[in-house]
Amino acid sequence: MPYTIVWGGRLISQADMIQFELISIATLLLMLFVVLVHAGLVKIRLQTLFFKIAFWVMAGLFLLNTIGNMESLNETERLIFTPVTFLLFLFSLRLVFSAPTKR
Secondary structure, three states: OOHHHOHHHOOOOHHHHHHHHHHHHHHHHHHHHHHHHHOOOOOOOOOHHHHHHHHHHHHHHHHHHHHHHHOOOOHHHHHHHHHHHHHHHHHHHHHHOOOOOOO
């Protein structure tokens, strides 16, 4: 993927994109892990408050990402990724108000 169509079209090199995307991938993997624990697919006991905080943080990050995509210099990012991150924001809000699965 060209570095010109991610991160608002503001990156200046492929190396910048790799660095930023590694951070993004690590963040998304952490979010996935939290969702898997919440769903009972990973057997770790965590307090309900942990999930509430984690899911609010996720919702906030996806909301900020949506705003960033709306302000992107790249039309593809604005038109395609804005609705995707907005849906992720809504799904994160849904998780905020859900109870952990008991298994």
